[in-house]
Every structure is written in C-alpha cells, then in structure tokens.
Amino acid sequence: AQKITQTQPGMFVQEKEAVTLDCTYDTSDPSYGLFWYKQPSSGEMIFLIYQGSYDQQNATEGRYSLNFQKARKSANLVISASQLGDSAMYFCAMREGLVSRANSKLTFGKGITLSVRP
Amino acid sequence: SQTIHQWPATLVQPVGSPLSLECTVEGTSNPNLYWYRQAAGRGLQLLFYSIGIDQISSEVPQNLSASRPQDRQFILSSKKLLLSDSGFYLCAWSVSRQGSYGYTFGSGTRLTVV
Numbered sequence: 001a002q003k004i005t006q007t008q009p010g011m012f013v014q015e016k017e018a019v020t021l022d023c024t025y026d027t028s029d030p031s032y033g034l035f036w037y038k039q040p041s042s043g044e045m046i047f048l049i050y051q052g053s054y055d056q057q058n059a060t061e062g063r064y065s066l067n068f069q070k071a072r073k074s075a076n077l078v079i080s081a082s083q084l085g086d087s088a089m090y091f092c093a094m095r096e097g098l099v100s101r102a103n104s105k106l107t108f109g110k111g112i113t114l115s116v117r118p
Numbered sequence: 119s120q121t122i123h124q125w126p127a128t129l130v131q132p133v134g135s136p137l138s139l140e141c142t143v144e145g146t147s148n149p150n151l152y153w154y155r156q157a158a159g160r161g162l163q164l165l166f167y168s169i170g171i172d173q174i175s176s177e178v179p180q181n182l183s184a185s186r187p188q189d190r191q192f193i194l195s196s197k198k199l200l201l202s203d204s205g206f207y208l209c210a211w212s213v214s215r216q217g218s219y220g221y222t223f224g225s226g227t228r229l230t231v232v
Contacts, residue, residue, distance in 0.1 A: 108161040
C-alpha cells in the first residue's frame with residue numbers, strides 16, 4: 001500500500017487566490033512527521049512546511065499552512081495569495097518513527113503540478 | 119551554516135559506461151545521508167541511506183551502489199549503466215536529534231544514459 005497518496009493530477013489557480021493541495025498518508029507508527037516540498041523546474045527540492053504527529057496546532061509558514069486532520073490521515077497544503085512563482089511540482093512526504101531514530105527516512109508521494117495563472 | 123554540494127549538475131553517459139556521483143556536506147557532523155532518484159514526472163524513490171561511515175543500506179535492488187568513505191561524503195556508483203538508470207538524482211542529509219527534523223537536498227544531477 002502506498003504510504004503517501006497525492007491523487008490530484010494537476011491544479012490550476014488564479015493569481016492571488018488560495019489553493020489546497022491534497023495529501024493522505026498511511027502509517028501505524030504513532031510518531032511521524034509530515035513534510036511538503038516544492039520543486040520548481042530547476043529541480044531543487046525546497047522545504048516548505050513540517051507537521052509532527054503530536055503537534056496540537058496546524059503548522060504555518062508565511063503563506064503556507066498545513067491542514068492536519070489526524071483521524072482522516074490527511075495533511076493538505078494550503079497556499080494563500082498565490083503568486084506566479086508558486087508554479088511548480090509539490091511533494092508531500094512522511095517520516096515514520098521518532099526523528100531521533102537513526103534510520104528515519106522520507107517517503108514521498110508522486111507529487112502535484114500547480115500552475116498559477118496571471 | 120550547513121550546505122550540501124552535489125556534482126555534476128548534468129551528465130550524459132553511454133550505456134555500459136561507469137558512473138560516479140559525489141555529494142558532500144559541510145557544517146555538520148554525523149549526518150544521515152540519502153540518495154534519491156526521480157524519474158521524469160514522478161516522485162522521489164529512496165535508493166540508499168547511510169547513518170555512518172561505511173554503513174550503507176539499500177532500499178531497492180538495482181544496478182547502482184553507494185559508498186561513504188568519509189563522514190560527510192556520499193558517492194553513488196555504477197560499473198555499467200543501463201538505459202533505465204536515467205533520471206534525476208538527489209542527495210540529501212538530515213540529523214537524528216530532537217528539534218531537528220529537516221532534510222536538506224542538494225541541487226541534483228540530471229543523468230541521461232544514451
């Protein structure tokens with residue numbers, strides 16, 4: 001079974017509007033972390049936001065927020081006030097187990113392409 | 119500050135030729151190191167990870183190998199490249215301690231096997 005599922009094939013949003021990118025995950029480990037990365041056409045992976053499984057509040061980083069619904073195992077990324085520079089591929093990823101575990105590693109979803117229209 | 123260097127940025131190699139991609143990390147000690155591969159338009163697949171010198175774990179059987187001869191150096195190799203080895207290779211590092219959860223990626227190597 002896939003651990004990270006991103007099913008939206010491609011998303012379009014008008015500049016200055018908000019957009020939600022979906023991510024569901026699957027794990028039986030009570031300790032885990034969820035990440036969102038942005039990959040522009042250059043290929044670099046840019047870290048956007050992190051949510052720990054024990055965090056009580058949804059994570060926010062500037063225009064990025066994570067809608068964490070633990071019971072539904074979803075971790076959707078919300079981008080507010082979209083900008084043209086937000087056009088990129090977006091990946092959801094999960095680390096299972098405590099961060100202090102030496103062999104913890106990230107598992108990625110297949111990604112979602114976001115295009116921002118002027 | 120911590121930085122990660124990965125080279126070369128692009129590489130075109132014939133089938134059957136050897137491969138060596140290098141990744142080095144600065145500004146941290148005892149990092150966990152990772153090699154990921156991304157096929158065109160796809161997500162990242164973990165190939166290898168290392169928690170210390172000469173400690174390599176392989177996630178998928180393949181035509182590639184990895185080595186970690188020094189604490190902050192991680193090398194991805196192949197003796198004979200296949201067409202299916204084409205892709206975008208990313209090195210990453212992390213540290214295993216509370217309060218530090220980030221994974222930092224290098225700029226990647228785009229490998230085309232012809």
